[in-house]
Amino acid sequence: MSRKVSLFRSLDWITILLYVTLVTIGWFAIYSSTYDFENPTILNFSARHGSQLIWIGFAFLLALITILIDSKMYNNLAYIIYFLIILLLIATIFLAPEIKGSRSWLKIGPITMQPAELAKYATALCLGKFMSSYNFTLNSIKNMFLVGFIILTPMLIIILQQETGSALVFTAFFLVLFREGMNGIFMVLAFLGALFFVLFLRYDYISSSSNSYILESFGFVIVFILSVISVGIMIAYYLKDNRQMLQFIGGNAILYLLTGILHLFGIEAITYTITASISISLSILYLFIMALLQKQKKYFLFIIFLIGSIALCNVTDYFFNNVLQPHQQMRIKVVLGLEDDPLGAGYNVRQSKIGIGSGGLLGKGFLNGTQTKLNYVPEQDTDFIFCTIGEEQGFVGSIVVLFLYIALIIRLVILAERQRSSFSRIFGYSVLSIIFFHVAINIGMVIGLVPVIGIPLVFLSYGGSSLWSFTILLFTFIRLDANRMEILHQ
DSSP states (O other): OHHHHHHHHHSOHHHHHHHHHHHHHHHHHHHHHTOOTTOOOTTOTTSHHHHHHHHHHHHHHHHHHHHHSOHHHHHHTHHHHHHHHHHHHHHHHHHSOOBTTBOOOEEETTEEEOHHHHHHHHHHHHHHHHHTSTTOOTTOHHHHHHHHHHHHHHHHHHHHTTOHHHHHGGGGHHHHHHHTTOOTHHHHHHHHHHHHHHHHHHHHHHHHTOOOHHHHHHHHHHHHHHHHHHHHHHHHHHSOOHHHHHHHHHHHHHHHHHHHHHHHTTOOSSOHHHHHHHHHHHHHHHHHHHHHHHTOTHHHHHHHHHHHHHHHHHHHHHIIIIISOHHHHHHHHHHTTSOOOTTTTTHHHHHHHHHHHHTTTTOSOTTOOHHHHTTOSTTTTTTTHHHHHHHHHHHHHHHHHHHHHHHHHHHHHHHHHTOSSHHHHHHHHHHHHHHHHHHHHHHHHHTTSSOOOOOOOTTTSSOHHHHHHHHHHHHHHHHHHHTTTSOOOO
């Protein structure tokens, strides 16, 4: 008995209070967004808010069970849990019914669950287990490959379920790797890859709707020029050699300048696409020679980046048209300004903006939102739950919710940094990375900053799978933190 009392005293009650507060706000928002004037009963379990009350009750029970389990069990069973969830994800592809174009929901009796939510938890445990092993280092190519395998395996299976939005959440795990020592150059390369994807997609779309040959080659050339500039800057920063940066960028600039001069004299046989191809060959040769002369492995990374940039140009169109669903394609086009579809793909965001904007400073008041009460905003109790808060509680209410999320994330950073066990620290950073990604992307898509990819807002959106998975994630870390003075051995 005294051991249980000691356990509960060592729990981080600040984090628990933030959790309870967010869950409570979420339930009131769901009640308001699904309010029925003819049947306003709070305990109407046939309504969405009634169902959510049941999910919340079970979530609290799961939190209690998670806390009572010995913290060593999470470390010991990490690989087994990961393997079982991977099997469940694979089975889901074949057993799940098709819902809105995806096969990601399993129906078990009266309960419908999404295994992709549990996959985040399993991946966090597996990463913590593997990366806390004896003599582990991210500088090893073998370890980098295995870490990538752990993260990308569930991600790719979820893509096969046609659930691209849930799959993208797994990219949040790469934030954990930077905390554990991954070179910052990889984050730079990832950012540049995303930038090039957007740029090439934009110019490829423009060129496909135009007969201009210049536009047809412009996307390829602009991505390559940016690649050259990026490699040059990275040479200066990571290799501390400004002279080589000037040589690399200047040499390529001269080639494009000569091509422009030839065009001025009416010699257009050498196009900018041909010039870019010559630049690629000479750039790779230059970097290869420098790698041999100076014995710097990072030059090979720059070579891979150049080749990858060009490959990205050629696969962007295929990925966009064959991997993404039509509604996802349209949402990206709307965000990039390539299409205007106010009654189709852009309808949700447009109505959401109207609702949030109409809330003003203090909002219209609880149960007084017109956009939500008249069902102008689709999915207003799930993915667009933040719209309800913005309309009824206004700017002030929205800021309060954001402050609670920021407080939770900061608190999780503090908890993660005070862990003696690397397993607990890695798991903690995995939890806060997932929460940060969900909050940033969900609120971003509600206000039109990012494409709508259909991920819930943590602890606020309607749904048992989401609430339970986040509850287990958070309270597993709270349990590990309660025994932070222990070091969990392999």
